[in-house]
Amino acid sequence: MDIAKKAVILRKILRYSLATLAVFALLGASALLLPKSLAEHQLWLWFSAATLTGLALLSILYAQSRRRLAKLTNRVKLTETRLRALRVAIERSPTSILVTDPKGFIEYVNPTICRFTGYSIEELIGKNSSIFNSGKTPHETYVDLWQTLARGQNWNGRFISQTKTGDIYLEQAWIAPVFDEQKKLVNYVAVKLDISEQEFALSRERLHNQVLDLLSRNKTANEIFGSIIRAVEKENQHIKCAIFLRSLDGVSLQLATAPSLPTFLHHALQQIKITSDGISVSQAAFYGKRIITDELSTQAKQVKTASAAVRAGMLACWAEPIFDVDGKVAGVLNFFKDQPGAPNKREINLIENAANLVRLVIERSQNTALLKLAETVYHTSSEAIAVTDAHGTFIHVNPAFTKITGYTAEEAIGNDHSILKSGRHSASFYDEMWASLNGSGQWQGEVWNRRKNGELYPQLLSINSTYDTDGSVKFRISLFADISKQKANEELIWRQANFDSLTGLANRRYFQEVFQHSLKMAQREKHNLAIIFIDLDEFKPINDMFGHQYGDQLLAQTAQRIKTPLRDTDIVARIGGDEFVILLAGNPSKEDALLIARRIHEHVLQPFEIDGQVSQISLSCGVSMYPEHGKTEAELIKQADIAMYHAKNLGRNQTVFFEPEL
Incomplete structure (x- = not known):
């Protein structure tokens, strides 16, 4: 027992002792005041006083004990209640x-x-x-x-x-x-x-950015395919990937890469004929759709490649066709799994994500092959060459120069190179170019120039210097190519990465990027933002009645009608089959958001006529505001989504502004 507890006990003993003496003394003294006739009974009175004092103290101690017991009982009950609540919280916790x-x-x-x-x-x-x-x-x-x-x-x-x-x-x-x-x-x-799902989403986003980076640096298709396969196999270690490309004659598939497959299976898959009864990869190319073989051993007796895959421990096979820009099967992404069964939701998402990346690479490879062919011809006969003196006056140009710039040799020779200037570059740009030429004798980069007809175009320009015997610059030789097509391809890749191919609207990734930027701006400027979440009413019955092609055209036309009332500061994205989300920037009010939603309703409610069939569709809208309803993208979209579902429950074809009661 520590000193503090002993001190408390001693204080209590002293307090009760003093109280006992006081009571006893009071009762005893009162006995002295009695008449003399009762004096002989004083001893008895003293005894009575002591007894009464004891009883009084016992009563006090009993009352105090009852109070302490009641407090202790209440504390125990409160503790038990808290423990029950804590146990429920732990038992039902999502963690x-x-x-x-x-x-x-x-x-x-x-x-x-x-x-x-x-x-x-x-x-x-x-x-x-x-x-x-x-x-x-x-x-x-x-x-x-x-x-x-x-x-x-x-x-x-x-x-x-x-x-x-x-x-x-x-x-x-x-x-x-x-x-x-x-x-x-x-x-x-x-x-x-x-946190697997969050990490998978981040890793897929990183892979997407990595592929775009590799494409921008003109890496080979097989290098980029290897990066995709490594990422997929890292995410799901039961899976081994192979990528096939369709042969030029279109009758077979050729293995492009499969770095993780054993050598004997690699050899067996080198070339696969496209048939309706072959292994999954063959059928996927034949039918142009995903083929799932959840038990590969069932094909092992009839198909040699399936037998080789089973021998390698591959028990399931999933094949996803890859289409080119013309809608033809350009290749197949194949997944082998060491366990039987069909892909689950996460694996299907993995297949689709990887297939989209492979498609980007195949399209870029096709474009690159065409560019290389054009570049070969260009170098042999038509690459623009211009020779100037040390000060930039044209001395000689070849026919390709005339073809690209529009200036004939007679018009160019004797004139300064400034006749090609576009006016898009600053003086410092040319200062740096001349500093490099005077320092190292060469410069290479992209430059915008102007044709004779005034049209601006991008060049990939390379300038090298030749020197006289005294070390002074004799000539400067410029070789350049018109890279308008390459820029257009880069623009195409950017659009494919950021926009929905069916509707032309922003996709979820690009919308999130714009949203994050707008949030930062709104926080800095203390402005409002508005989110309108849109879901088409009864789209599936129309899709089922008239077919998917009709449904796709309806979605595309609806997307344009949704976009029509928006301002330049706004952005709309398609984030699901028939779901759209709009970000209203520029400090909109609640009334602004509701007005735009009403105008969207008016546009979309007009009848559609597609392929001779007339239909009509409505939509349900939910609206949330920043910062009133949330501070993050996820919160604001969630609140708008809740409001949209409330609009559905109220009978569809209307707009509901989010309220906390929802």
Whole structure:
């Protein structure tokens, strides 16, 4: 017992002793005041006084004990209530929670971790927490974990873990040590959150940007294919990828790359004839649609390539056709899996994402092949060459110069190169060019020039100098090509990466990019933003009645009608089959947003006539405002989506402004 507690007990004893003496003395003194006739009874009175004093003190102690017991009972009830609430919160938490002893053996898990990992509570209690280890978490992570916990500090980080069936997932973990009153370690508490989907989305975004970067740097198709395959196989380690390209004669598929497949299977897949009864990749090219073979062994007896794949441990095969700009099958993206079964939702998303990237590469490769062919011809006969003196006066030009610039040799020779200037470059641009020429004798880059007819065009220009015997510049030789087509291709790639091919509207990625920029501007300027979430009413029945081609045309025309009332500062994106979202910038008011939504309704409600068939469609709109309804893109779109669904529930064909009550 510590000194403070002893002091409290001594103070209580002293207080009760003093109270007892006071009462006893008071009663005894009162006995002295009695008549003499009762004096002989004073001893009895003193005894009575002592008895009454004792009874009085006992009554006081009993009352105090009752009060303390009542307080203690209330505290116990309150604690039990709080513990029940805490247990419900833990049991129903969307995060995984487990408690271990100091050696890491599990003492408690909540149901969430069981639902997620596939283990039952009985299978986990008493087991070491290493049961979730996949072997893929870096060793340094565990070193940091135990060093941090050993210091008595909380730790947070990421684990690459696995479920009971061996599926890999990424989780963010927070782990804290628990100590008793003597500061002895008694438990570890871990809270874990599965972040696989978020990480997959980020990795796919990074891959998309990586592919665009490789395309912009003119890397070969096989180099870019390799990057795509490595990313896919890293995300799902049960999958091995192969990319096939259609042969020039169109009757077979040729293996472009399959870096992870064994050599014998690689050889077996080198060339596959396109047929209706071959392996999945062959059928995908033949029918022009996704082919799923969830049990590859069923084909092994009839198809040699399927037999080779089974021998390599591949038990399922999924093939996705890749179409070129003309809508023809240009290749096939093939997934082999070491487990039988059809792809799940996440794997389908993985297939589609990878197929889109492969399509971009194939289209670019086709364009690049054409450009290389044109470039070869150009170098041999028609690349523009111009020779000037040290000061830039034309001395000689070839016919290609005339073809590109419009100036004949007679018009160019004797004139300064400034006749080609476009006026788009600053004086400092030319100062840097001349500084490079005077310093190193050469310059290379892109420049905008002007043709004789006034038209501006981009050039890829290379200038080299030749020198006289005294070291002075004798000539400057310029070689240039018109790169308008290349710029157009880069613009096409950018549009394909940022816009929906059916409607021409922004896609989700580009919309998010613009949205983030607009949010920063709105925060800085303290302006409003408005989000209008649109979903077409009863689109599916129209699509089913008239066919998908009709439905596609209806979506395309509807997209243009939605876009018509918008201002230059606004952007609309197609984010789903028949879902659209609009960002209104420029500090709009609630009335502005509702006015634009009403105008969109008016435009869309007009009848459509497509291929001789007339139809009419309406839409439901939900509106949210920044900063009133949220500070982030996700919050604002969610609130607008909620309002849109409320519009649906109210009978469709109307606009609902978000309110917290929704």
